[in-house]
Amino acid sequence: MARTMLVRTAYVLLALAVTTFAWAQTKQPKVVRRAQPPKFDKPDSTYFADAFKEGLTGERPGNLGVAAAAVVSTGGNTGSPTAAPAGNTGVAGSGxxxxxxxxxxxxxxxxxxxxxxxxxxxxxxxxxxxxxxxxxxxxxxxxxxxxxxxxxxxxxxxxxxxxxxxxxxxxxxxxxxxxxxxxxxxxxxxxxxxxxxxxxxxxxxxxxxxxxxxxxxCNRSPLMQHLENVWEPKLKPALSDKGQFAANIDKILLDAELFAAIGAVLAKEGMEDADTSEYTALCDKLKNASTEIVEACKTKDFDRASKASIEIGKSCVECHENYRS
Structure with missing residues (x-):
């Protein structure tokens, strides 16, 4: 009797499962309503179809790596930035x-x-x-x-x-x-x-x-003393030996730039003998040879620097023979 009831219950459960499965298969899927994409009667001129071809015109600027000037607020909206106030701006054309x-x-x-x-x-x-x-x-x-x-x-x-x-x-x-x-x-x-x-x-x-x-x-004599104080014991030996040149290249560059500056100063208006063409030619020789050493330091070219140092030596000798003071 109990076994018969158990079999009937199993049949009922199986029938319910089959019915449920069949109903699920026939249920319509839920429809998801989405917004339709917009339709344009004509192209929108606000945007470019190809920004690189249509939006960029003219030559590429050559100063893209230069930082923009700082701006400060003037307290009101004038529609344009104002350059930040500066102090000494130097002397135009000083070189x-x-x-x-x-x-x-x-x-x-x-x-x-x-x-x-x-x-x-x-x-x-x-x-x-x-x-x-x-x-x-x-x-x-x-x-x-x-x-x-x-x-x-x-x-x-x-x-x-x-x-x-x-x-x-x-x-x-x-x-x-x-x-x-x-x-x-x-x-x-x-x-x-x-x-x-x-x-x-x-x-x-x-x-x-x-x-x-x-x-x-400044006067010429103290500047010449500085040149002598650097040239003979320091700069000249460093430009005569490839190993010293490589080991002291940063210091050589610094001294050479100052030598170039002194060469320019010695020929400035108001300096002693600056109205004499022979003297200013010697100053230019010192300046140009020093600048050549600077460029040689930047490219680590010992031969170029050594050759330029010979010109500095010549300019010093010629200057001392005629204008030492």
């Missing part, structure tokens, strides 16, 4: 950027600062022979700040360079003697230089013309 880089000018200031630190120590040392080295270093420092002040382009300390130029030029002119007064002045320049490199502004509120009056900035 310094073709001879010396901003990095070299900054390094020169820092290197001269170290020399001044060791030269301006005590009044007695300064009175002995320290004032002579100080005159040389302050003269080159004044020249460097003069170049920075006239530089066409961004370079560190440009805003304060004209005032710094005049301060160091005055101290260099006074440092023909080693008196206590000159020592005190030199010590003040040393402290100002420390503050300037450290990020302070010791020349704030002091203004001067960016364009230098070169006869008042």
């Amino acid at each position: 310094w950027a073709a001879l010396v880089s901003p990095a070299t000018l900054e390094d020169a200031v820092k290197t001269l600062k170290l020399q001044i630190d060791t030269g301006v120590t005590t009044p007695s040392e300064f009175a002995g022979k320290g004032y002579k080295a100080a005159r040389r270093d302050f003269s080159v420092m004044a020249m460097t700040f003069a170049i920075i002040g006239e530089y066409e382009g961004d370079v560190r300390w440009k805003k304060d360079a004209p005032a710094a130029r005049d301060a160091f030029a005055q101290t260099a002119a006074n440092a023909k003697v080693g008196t206590q007064g000159v020592y005190n002045e030199a010590k003040k320049r040393k402290e100002e230089l420390q503050d300037l490199i450290g990020g302070a502004n010791p020349f704030e509120g002091k203004s001067a013309e960016p364009k230098a009056t070169w006869g008042s900035v």
Whole structure:
């Protein structure tokens, strides 16, 4: 009896399963209604069919890598940006950027600062022979700040360079003697230089013309002393040996750029003998040979640099024979 009931129940369950499956197969799928794509009667002129062919016209700009000038808000919407206010913009046509880089000018200031630190120590040392080295270093420092002040382009300390130029030029002119007064002045320049490199502004509120009056900035003799101080013991040996050239190429490039700058300064209006064509030709020879060494450093061409160094040696000898002072 129980077995019969179990069989009947199984048949009923099987029948229900078959019926459910059949009903599921006959159920209509749910229709999903979607929005129809838009239809346009004519092409929309707002967009280009091919942006590169239709949207770009004319020659490709040659200055795509140059950053856009900074802009500042003027407080109202005028519809056009306003260039950020600038300080000293240099002297148009100065030509310094073709001879010396901003990095070299900054390094020169820092290197001269170290020399001044060791030269301006005590009044007695300064009175002995320290004032002579100080005159040389302050003269080159004044020249460097003069170049920075006239530089066409961004370079560190440009805003304060004209005032710094005049301060160091005055101290260099006074440092023909080693008196206590000159020592005190030199010590003040040393402290100002420390503050300037450290990020302070010791020349704030002091203004001067960016364009230098070169006869008042420096004299020939201290600049020539700097050339001698670098050429014989340092630069000349490095340009005579391929191994030294490779090992000191960055320092050679820096010194060569400064040599080129000094060659240009020596021929500036107001400098001694700058009105003599024979003399300015020697200055140009120094400048051009130094520039050749700079280019050789950039391509690591020792032979080219060595050949140019011979021209520097010749220009030095010829200049000393006729114009040493």
